[in-house]
Amino acid sequence: MPKDGGIGDSTRRREDIRFLTGAGRYSDDINVHGQTYAHFVRSDVAHGRIRSIDVAGAEAMPGVLKVFTSKDFEGAGGVPCGWLITSRDGTPMQEPKHPILAEGKVRHVGDPIAVVVAETKAQARDAADALEIDIEMLDAACDMKAALEDGAPRVHDDLSSNLCYDWGFVEDNREAVDEAIKAAAHVTTLELVNNRLVANPMEPRVAIGEYNPATDEHTLYTTSQNPHVIRLLMGAFVLNIPEHKLRVVAPDVGGGFGTKIFHYAEEAFVTFAAKALRRPVKWTSSRSEAFMSDAHGRDHVTKIELALDADNNFTALRTTTLANMGAYLSTFAPSVPTWLHGTLMAGNYKTPLIYVNVKAVFTNTVPVDAYRGAGRPEATFQLERVVDKAARELGVSPVELRRQNFITAFPYATPVAVEYDTGNYHATMDKLLELSDYSGFETRATDSKSRGKLRGFGIAHYIEACGIAPSNLVGQLGARAGLYESATVRVNATGSISVMTGSHSHGQGHETTFAQVISEMIGIDASQVDIVHGDTARTPMGMGTYGSRSIAVGGSAMVRAAEKVIAKAKRIAAHLMEASEGDIELKDGQFTIAGTDKSVAWGDVTLAAYVPHNYPLEEIEPGLEETAFYDPANFTYPSGGYGCEVEVDPETGHVKVLAFTAADDFGNVINPMIVDGQVHGGVAQGIGQAMMENCAYDAEGQLISASYMDYAMPRAGDVPMFTVDASCATPCTHNPLGVKGCGEAGAIGSPPAVVNAVIDALQRGGYDVGHIDMPLIPSRVWQAIQDATAAKR
Amino acid sequence: MNDIKMKVNGREVTGSVEGRTLLVEFLRNDLRLTGTHVGCDTSQCGACLVHVDGEVVKACSMFAAEADGREVTTIEGMANADGSLNTIQQAFQDHHGLQCGFCTPGMVMAATTLLRDNPKPSETDIREYLDGNICRCTGYHNIVKAIMAASGQEVDRAALAAE
Numbered sequence: 039m040p041k042d043g044g045i046g047d048s049t050r051r052r053e054d055i056r057f058l059t060g061a062g063r064y065s066d067d068i069n070v071h072g073q074t075y076a077h078f079v080r081s082d083v084a085h086g087r088i089r090s091i092d093v094a095g096a097e098a099m100p101g102v103l104k105v106f107t108s109k110d111f112e113g114a115g116g117v118p119c120g121w122l123i124t125s126r127d128g129t130p131m132q133e134p135k136h137p138i139l140a141e142g143k144v145r146h147v148g149d150p151i152a153v154v155v156a157e158t159k160a161q162a163r164d165a166a167d168a169l170e171i172d173i174e175m176l177d178a179a180c181d182m183k184a185a186l187e188d189g190a191p192r193v194h195d196d197l198s199s200n201l202c203y204d205w206g207f208v209e210d211n212r213e214a215v216d217e218a219i220k221a222a223a224h225v226t227t228l229e230l231v232n233n234r235l236v237a238n239p240m241e242p243r244v245a246i247g248e249y250n251p252a253t254d255e256h257t258l259y260t261t262s263q264n265p266h267v268i269r270l271l272m273g274a275f276v277l278n279i280p281e282h283k284l285r286v287v288a289p290d291v292g293g294g295f296g297t298k299i300f301h302y303a304e305e306a307f308v309t310f311a312a313k314a315l316r317r318p319v320k321w322t323s324s325r326s327e328a329f330m331s332d333a334h335g336r337d338h339v340t341k342i343e344l345a346l347d348a349d350n351n352f353t354a355l356r357t358t359t360l361a362n363m364g365a366y367l368s369t370f371a372p373s374v375p376t377w378l379h380g381t382l383m384a385g386n387y388k389t390p391l392i393y394v395n396v397k398a399v400f401t402n403t404v405p406v407d408a409y410r411g412a413g414r415p416e417a418t419f420q421l422e423r424v425v426d427k428a429a430r431e432l433g434v435s436p437v438e439l440r441r442q443n444f445i446t447a448f449p450y451a452t453p454v455a456v457e458y459d460t461g462n463y464h465a466t467m468d469k470l471l472e473l474s475d476y477s478g479f480e481t482r483a484t485d486s487k488s489r490g491k492l493r494g495f496g497i498a499h500y501i502e503a504c505g506i507a508p509s510n511l512v513g514q515l516g517a518r519a520g521l522y523e524s525a526t527v528r529v530n531a532t533g534s535i536s537v538m539t540g541s542h543s544h545g546q547g548h549e550t551t552f553a554q555v556i557s558e559m560i561g562i563d564a565s566q567v568d569i570v571h572g573d574t575a576r577t578p579m580g581m582g583t584y585g586s587r588s589i590a591v592g593g594s595a596m597v598r599a600a601e602k603v604i605a606k607a608k609r610i611a612a613h614l615m616e617a618s619e620g621d622i623e624l625k626d627g628q629f630t631i632a633g634t635d636k637s638v639a640w641g642d643v644t645l646a647a648y649v650p651h652n653y654p655l656e657e658i659e660p661g662l663e664e665t666a667f668y669d670p671a672n673f674t675y676p677s678g679g680y681g682c683e684v685e686v687d688p689e690t691g692h693v694k695v696l697a698f699t700a701a702d703d704f705g706n707v708i709n710p711m712i713v714d715g716q717v718h719g720g721v722a723q724g725i726g727q728a729m730m731e732n733c734a735y736d737a738e739g740q741l742i743s744a745s746y747m748d749y750a751m752p753r754a755g756d757v758p759m760f761t762v763d764a765s766c767a768t769p770c771t772h773n774p775l776g777v778k779g780c781g782e783a784g785a786i787g788s789p790p791a792v793v794n795a796v797i798d799a800l801q802r803g804g805y806d807v808g809h810i811d812m813p814l815i816p817s818r819v820w821q822a823i824q825d826a827t828a829a830k831r
Numbered sequence: 832m833n834d835i836k837m838k839v840n841g842r843e844v845t846g847s848v849e850g851r852t853l854l855v856e857f858l859r860n861d862l863r864l865t866g867t868h869v870g871c872d873t874s875q876c877g878a879c880l881v882h883v884d885g886e887v888v889k890a891c892s893m894f895a896a897e898a899d900g901r902e903v904t905t906i907e908g909m910a911n912a913d914g915s916l917n918t919i920q921q922a923f924q925d926h927h928g929l930q931c932g933f934c935t936p937g938m939v940m941a942a943t944t945l946l947r948d949n950p951k952p953s954e955t956d957i958r959e960y961l962d963g964n965i966c967r968c969t970g971y972h973n974i975v976k977a978i979m980a981a982s983g984q985e986v987d988r989a990a991l992a993a994e
């Protein structure tokens with residue numbers, strides 16, 4: 039049994055009290071004295087040349103302080119990109135300038151052209167209507183294939199084409215993979231689309247800039263997952279503000295899912311304008327604005343080929359992908375289809391030869407970057423779809439084909455550069471089959487049939503790589519950042535503790551789980567521990583929260599700092615008890631001399647550290663506060679088996695998701711209740727991608743899914759109750775807590791499970807459908823049924 | 832400008848608003864009751880739900896002037912008199928029915944009228960009632976569980992699946 043409030047306990051979340059009573063403090067809840075309001079005027083065409091902007095009329099409107107255009111930003115840097123990818127031929131990717139406000143051209147619907155700053159929101163909006171902007175429309179490059187053709191409209195006139203990079207991985211395997219595919223007994227080929235999504239955290243983005251001329255200090259309040267990264271990028275590369283003069287605060291943040299990682303032009307704008315106007319400037323995104331200004335996710339077009347020998351062993355895998363970058367490179371965009379995607383292509387399988395080719399393409403669309411899973415859902419989707427298709431073509435069970443090819447010996451070095459430390463894929467498969475009552479499926483299918491419905495069961499097995507690291511390796515791969523995490527453990531004189539972490543919580547519950555770890559290590563009540571995050575003035579330089587890294591990297595940094603604290607406290611305790619340091623044990627908040635009943639309490643030691651009267655000052659400094667930076671030796675590799683059961687109405691093509699089961703291996707778990715919740719949310723997003731969500735552009739580059747009227751978000755009635763289990767734990771071998779991370783798994787493993795289930799249902803109904811692209815809306819499923827019926831005739 | 836007067840969380844308040852000022856803007860900006868959130872601009876997400884004369888209303892789709900003379904309750908008015916969480920709020924905490932907390936005020940306001948009108952709702956009843964409330968974090972599983980629990984019903988999975 040875990041102890042109350044310790045590791046493994048489903049401790050209730052302390053942050054819930056403020057959220058449940060309306061006392062949360064989200065960015066838009068913050069109002070700074072004297073603040074003004076910014077309204078962004080955005081392009082309503084996908085591609086155009088700005089002939090003129092006349093601001094005079096707007097500036098004369100009531101309450102308007104100023105209208106800003108790109109002219110005001112001459113000398114400022116562009117919004118930087120944090121990852122450099124090198125093409126197969128050794129050349130660096132094409133990296134266009136990403137101005138804060140459009141310079142000369144607009145390149146996507148939503149590209150900001152001008153900003154009105156006024157005394158009230160309404161005045162700013164009214165004045166925006168009075169702006170005169172003349173834009174010459176240009177043909178847009180929207181479809182990726184067409185954008186790569188000669189003569190295609192050029193998104194950036196100063197680049198040689200719309201190709202950002204052409205990446206091959208592992209390039210040395212290329213020929214061997216080609217040979218193996220030629221020599222294979224069977225090759226299964228699948229062409230598919232990973233649909234473009236919008237992350238849609240429920241809290242829209244907000245940025246508030248404040249400037250204090252007396253001290254020359256800037257403060258930015260922003261809806262960010264990583265305030266230190268924003269401070270570094272914006273300070274050093276965009277506005278040239280030294281970090282000690284720039285404070286970035288990301289208070290309560292209402293969900294992120296990746297799209298709040300990136301540095302956005304609006305953050306730089308309000309920071310800049312607050313100094314220019316000597317007034318605080320606030321911007322709150324509307325939802326419609328979010329659809330055209332938050333970085334989108336996914337948007338891959340892929341062909342994958344899986345080669346098998348005569349005994350159904352996987353012998354080689356080749357995949358070719360076009361990845362949409364949108365009009366500019368968002369902060370981590372280039373890394374998503376490459377290092378976060380190619381390195382995961384082995385999945386759970388011992389395929390010896392793998393080659394991944396990715397061409398990243400500029401188009402006249404909103405920039406695309408990481409969204410929950412980032413690259414790993416794209417890898418998992420194509421792999422788990424092609425494995426399922428291969429099983430069908432070969433007439434073997436999808437369960438058995440997977441089992442036969444599972445990696446079983448760890449550590450396992452994949453042919454795509456990563457080494458899995460632990461895992462047990464048969465165990466998660468067993469657990470999945472048990473919890474989903476797989477053996478009872480045929481009975482349920484018969485029942486569905488009697489009602490004229492087609493029931494299907496789909497499986498997907500995923501591998502994740504979390505806590506991307508170590509820094510020196512990712513530096514070689516093109517990262518322009520370190521990927522460590524930091525923590526300061528500050529023990530107060532009376533024994534209570536403040537932990538300042540570089541991680542950030544925007545729904546994950548760090549304030550509760552991080553305190554559980556400290557409570558367990560020291561043996562004091564969790565109520566004595568506070569977790570501080572989200573403010574560069576209060577926390578050490580840290581990289582924030584994304585990629586399911588918080589507990590694996592941020593938690594590890596905190597453990598290291600707490601270990602230093604405990605080591606020092608033991609020395610103090612040894613002095614107080616006149617014992618030798620090596621004999622001191624810490625348990626339940628008491629320091630004891632091993633083998634005796636002599637002890638001194640945690641609070642006595644901490645008090646001695648700050649009131650060092652009886653204290654070995656010549657040997658030990660007073661105080662009890664330690665900082666650690668933790669740079670992991672490797673990624674962590676969560677994995678799991680997901681199962682989805684659906685019912686298809688062959689008359690209408692309507693699909694109902696009846697049940698969803700997740701058997702995950704997250705290593706050790708700090709708070710099972712929170713971990714289950716992370717999986718629920720991820721699975722719902724994955725079901726959303728598979729069943730209804732789609733960010734759509736028309737041929738002219740108009741964004742046609744630009745509000746909740748047109749972009750289908752999963753609602754309560756669209757998902758079933760979930761069965762989730764994390765009992766198949768193989769602890770991570772290289773971090774102190776043995777944890778792996780759980781934030782993205784649900785969104786990674788679920789889309790292929792859903793699509794596999796629908797294809798299974800159709801096949802069982804006698805419709806020979808090989809694939810349907812997501813989202814599986816009724817019209818697409820119905821069309822596939824019609825096509826299969828016509829083909830049979 | 833219109834002078835308006837209403838009761839918010841039991842307290843008389845007055846204000847002067849433009850005709851176009853939304854109730855949610857009045858609550859958030861004039862009264863600084865920032866627990867009521869804005870998640871969309873098409874009346875689709877439910878983050879802004881409040882009660883007006885006891886019925887759920889999307890505060891983004893009502894003008895402040897329309898609430899003149901009426902009684903409004905927001906999330907800030909939901910806790911017990913001693914400040915502790917009420918039954919529904921407590922069930923949300925006990926069953927982890929929230930993550931980022933942004934949709935939560937709207938969810939609690941919706942759950943309150945649901946349970947008033949339908950004290951023992953089924954899983955399907957709950958899911959249908961929440962059709963106007965989007966949550967991006969929880970996948971709804973624990974919200975459904977929390978509302979079930981607040982209604983005094985069993986919340987283990989077998990009970991839910993049995994219906």
Ligand code: FES
Pocket residue numbers: 868869870871872873874875876877878879880889890891892
């Ligand atoms: S803000 Fe009112 S429904 Fe979305």
Ligand code: FES
Pocket residue numbers: 240292293545928929930931932933934935965966967968969
């Ligand atoms: S808890 Fe984040 S949107 Fe519901």
